[in-house]
Amino acid sequence: MGRVQKAGSECKGVGSKRSTSIDKGDCASKKQKNSISNALESNEDQNRMAEEEAEVLSEGGGQSEEVEYQVIELEGTEYLVDTEECLVFHQHQQSLASAAESNDSDVDDNMQLVGRWDAQLQQVIFLEDDIDHGADELNGAEAPTPSEDARGLLTAEALSAFQEDGICILDDVVPAAVVQQVQAELESLAEAENVMRLTGQEDYGVRGDRILWLATSGSQGGGEKEEALEKEKKEEEKEKEQEAEEEDDDDDEEEDGAVAPAACQRVIQLLQGLAYELNQWKPSLELRVPSRCMAACYEEGAGFRAHRDNTYENDNEWVNPREVTALFYPNREWSIKHGGCLRCYVGAHLEDVNGESATKIRDIDPIGGRVVLFRSRQILHEVLPSFRRRLALTMWMLNPKL
Numbered sequence: 165m166g167r168v169q170k171a172g173s174e175c176k177g178v179g180s181k182r183s184t185s186i187d188k189g190d191c192a193s194k195k196q197k198n199s200i201s202n203a204l205e206s207n208e209d210q211n212r213m214a215e216e217e218a219e220v221l222s223e224g225g226g227q228s229e230e231v232e233y234q235v236i237e238l239e240g241t242e243y244l245v246d247t248e249e250c251l252v253f254h255q256h257q258q259s260l261a262s263a264a265e266s267n268d269s270d271v272d273d274n275m276q277l278v279g280r281w282d283a284q285l286q287q288v289i290f291l292e293d294d295i296d297h298g299a300d301e302l303n304g305a306e307a308p309t310p311s312e313d314a315r316g317l318l319t320a321e322a323l324s325a326f327q328e329d330g331i332c333i334l335d336d337v338v339p340a341a342v343v344q345q346v347q348a349e350l351e352s353l354a355e356a357e358n359v360m361r362l363t364g365q366e367d368y369g370v371r372g373d374r375i376l377w378l379a380t381s382g383s384q385g386g387g388e389k390e391e392a393l394e395k396e397k398k399e400e401e402k403e404k405e406q407e408a409e410e411e412d413d414d415d416d417e418e419e420d421g422a423v424a425p426a427a428c429q430r431v432i433q434l435l436q437g438l439a440y441e442l443n444q445w446k447p448s449l450e451l452r453v454p455s456r457c458m459a460a461c462y463e464e465g466a467g468f469r470a471h472r473d474n475t476y477e478n479d480n481e482w483v484n485p486r487e488v489t490a491l492f493y494p495n496r497e498w499s500i501k502h503g504g505c506l507r508c509y510v511g512a513h514l515e516d517v518n519g520e521s522a523t524k525i526r527d528i529d530p531i532g533g534r535v536v537l538f539r540s541r542q543i544l545h546e547v548l549p550s551f552r553r554r555l556a557l558t559m560w561m562l563n564p565k566l
């Protein structure tokens with residue numbers, strides 16, 4: 165899910181405003197259907213799912229809902245604001261205003277979510293990562309190599325669950341001592357001042373976790389490379405500390421990163437190894453592994469509202485190359501009373517954003533030593549509020565064809 169970044173001053177100010185209502189029920193254009201099936205072309209089971217989705221979409225989801233939009237103009241570009249949810253859309257190709265005025269029910273086909281409207285500040289808070297920088301994730305991505313830890317984890321049972329539901333759960337993937345070490349490493353990053361940062365989406369009740377991007381040393385990276393990166397990082401940190409002392413830096417939009425500490429690195433290599441195993445299972449996946457992974461920390465009370473890690477937009481494009489989401493939890497002694505489960509809406513239609521159409525709901529506790537894999541384009545999921553600090557490492561396995 166993308167970072168929400170505050171718009172610069174050029175985005176303030178509202179031009180012409182008018183209201184229009186659009187029938188959201190009929191949101192399945194031929195273009196959308198093509199976009200789904202094109203992107204899923206290389207994979208048989210995904211193709212089957214896409215066809216099923218297209219069928220459902222072509223029936224218009226069975227319900228029709230009137231949505232009130234307001235048109236705002238910023239820097240000569242018009243945007244539609246869903247007045248109820250304050251979601252801001254940009255429309256491609258045809259003129260947004262003329263489509264809105266003609267009450268064209270296909271208007272949704274050309275709409276792309278770009279941000280949220282902050283009524284108090286009277287400005288658009290633009291969504292950033294997914295839309296503009298999603299493709300960057302492929303920069304520095306590599307073909308995965310095998311890992312000893314990953315070998316044998318994807319049993320026939322796990323693969324059939326992944327095939328059927330788009331999710332699989334693997335437990336006790338590393339020795340307890342490694343789980344403990346990952347937890348300690350992430351705890352210390354979480355405790356360090358200003359290292360793990362809120363995403364900006366907390367203000368909107370979307371997500372409350374703090375995150376940090378961890379650079380991986382690459383699946384083929386030996387210890388030497390790691391050490392060199394570590395050294396480089398330490399030097400950089402020293403320099404940064406000095407700079408920070410000199411100036412009072414309050415720029416919280418700057419993106420930070422760190423090199424993955426040792427035990428995290430081992431788990432990352434395991435996740436990369438799982439990408440290798442998935443490629444062995446289905447070579448048409450051609451999964452690549454990224455140069456960075458995400459560490460996340462949910463403090464007490466934090467959660468992450470229902471979303472998908474990848475979604476399609478209307479120009480035959482997916483917003484990013486994420487194909488499989490791989491999570492590792494280091495939370496030892498986690499129990500159901502701590503909340504914070506990963507809720508997955510299995511079978512939810514692609515246009516369903518709250519899980520109403522799910523055929524099954526899977527609540528997965530983030531217990532120490534557990535890996536969860538799920539299809540990023542398919543699985544609607546959320547993190548329910550956690551009653552204890554909840555840590556996670558996430559790697560997105562990438563599809564170079566997206």
Ligand SMILES: O=C(O)CCC(=O)C(=O)O
Nearest residue numbers: 165468473491506547556
């Ligand atoms: O931590 C989890 O279980 C899932 C987090 C998530 O959905 C995300 O970061 O996109």
Ligand SMILES: [Fe+2]
Nearest residue numbers: 165472473545
């Ligand atoms: Fe997610």
